[in-house]
Amino acid sequence: MSGTSSSLAVFDLDGTITTKDTYLEFIKYVKGTLRYYIGLGLLSPYIIAFYLKALSNDQLKEKFFKYYFGGMNHSKLQTLGDRYSEHEIPRITRTGAIKVLNWHKAQGHTILILSASADIWLKKWCDINKFQLICTKFKVENDLYTGKLNGKNCFGEEKKILLNNFLNTNYFHFTYGYGDSSADKFFLEIVDEPYLMVLNEDNIHKFWSAPDNT
DSSP, rough: OOOOTTTEEOOTTTTTBBSSOOOHHHHHHHHOOHHHHHHHHHHHHHHHHTTTTTSOOHHHHHHHHHHHHHTTTTTHHHHHHHHHHHTTGGOOOOHHHHHHHHHHTTTTEEEEEEEEHHHHHHHHHHHHHTTTEEOEEEETTTTTTEEEEOOOOTTTHHHHHHHHHHHHHSSSEEEEEEESGGGHHHHHHTSEEEEEEEOOOHHHHHHHHBTTBB
């Protein structure tokens, strides 16, 4: 692998680094498992519409957020997000992903988390680990969440646009990228060394190598 102190490593989070979707897990954390599944039942027409391509990813994300969190106090939800970020995300982080992240840390590389999940439940984890974060955000009015996106969902082509904007204002000699789904192919197109795979132990041994990783 190539690497210098002016290198950037860009990581998708859900599925790539974590074993579960942090958005859905955060809903369970705040609302409880029973209310989560009741909500899934009530939201099922929108889920079906999404799979029939009658509803966009952005629209479905807003439907979920409005149902579970719409009208909630910003400070209260952020406090819950910080707790989740600090205590729960480490529980669902893949050991293989930790090895890759630690290798980049040891090289002095800048690490950027590029996620469709939100800063509400990701920022604290990123701050603790000294990762930079570009992600989806939700609107707040009068200290209450409206349920609407603040800007666009950081997903698919939007990830590529946001990463390009970041690279246009920050110079890096070399860039790495890690994602696990077809939606991540867009941002992986613009990095020097892309990896399209789940960062589990098997994959990093088969497809990824570092000087101290055998």
